[in-house]
Amino acid sequence: KLYTKKEFNKLYYIDSMFRYEKPQKGRLRQFYQIGVELTNELNVNSIIDSIVLANSLLKKLKIHNYVLNINSIGNVENRKEYIEELKKYFRKYKNKLSAISQERIEINPLRILDCKEDSKLNIVQNAPKICDFYSAETKKEFESVLKTLDELNIKYEINYSLVRGLDYYSNIVFEFVSQSEALGTKATIIGGGCYLNLIKNEGNNVINGVGFGVGVERLFEIIKFEQKFN
Numbered sequence: 001k002l003y004t005k006k007e008f009n010k011l012y013y014i015d016s017m018f019r020y021e022k023p024q025k026g027r028l029r030q031f032y033q034i035g036v037e038l039t040n041e042l043n044v045n046s047i048i049d050s051i052v053l054a055n056s057l058l059k060k061l062k063i064h065n066y067v068l069n070i071n072s073i074g075n076v077e078n079r080k081e082y083i084e085e086l087k088k089y090f091r092k093y094k095n096k097l098s099a100i101s102q103e104r105i106e107i108n109p110l111r112i113l114d115c116k117e118d119s120k121l122n123i124v125q126n127a128p129k130i131c132d133f134y135s136a137e138t139k140k141e142f143e144s145v146l147k148t149l150d151e152l153n154i155k156y157e158i159n160y161s162l163v164r165g166l167d168y169y170s171n172i173v174f175e176f177v178s179q180s181e182a183l184g185t186k187a188t189i190i191g192g193g194c195y196l197n198l199i200k201n202e203g204n205n206v207i208n209g210v211g212f213g214v215g216v217e218r219l220f221e222i223i224k225f226e227q228k229f230n
């Protein structure tokens with residue numbers, strides 16, 4: 001109940017985690033993760049703080065070969081309209097999608113956009129983009145974040161296919177994607193974003209904020225590779 005003690009909190013954790021689903025190639029059933037959260041304060045400044053901290057962590061570890069991908073998945077209203085449009089679109093191409101993506105059309109079509117198997121298909125890449133559904137407020141927030149990143153000389157790529165499948169994510173989402181040969185392919189080493197109404201108790205207190213998670217094993221692989229060849 002830290003939210004009862006302070007107006008906002010800056011928190012972190014380092015711990016082992018477990019995946020419930022079948023791990024994808026290059027991922028472990030049990031893995032270690034660093035998590036950083038800034039709770040009860042969600043605005044452009046807190047979003048920038050989170051991104052700057054993640055970027056600084058990689059620089060401190062002398063990891064340089066990565067790209068910051070960023071997107072806004074809009075607010076609840078933006079996303080609701082967008083999801084309905086995605087459903088209509090993907091229904092027309094259902095037979096061309098994998099079995100798991102076919103199931104996701106009605107359950108959570110956003111997950112089709114970042115599906116490892118289907119994301120490279122033309123029909124997925126040509127799907128409607130969330131940016132066409134932004135409200136004026138959402139667009140203003142996204143532009144403000146990008147402008148601040150420019151001022152801080154933090155390079156980024158806008159990736160409208162970058163989404164989050166969990167309902168509590170909202171607004172800005174981001175990933176730091178490694179291009180190091182250590183991992184053999186492009187791989188996300190830090191993933192984060194904003195969240196709304198993550199926790200709600202009997203007193204109707206809600207937890208909003210922004211944060212990110214870091215895959216420790218992937219960082220180790222990159223660091224070991226860099227030390228070996230540099």
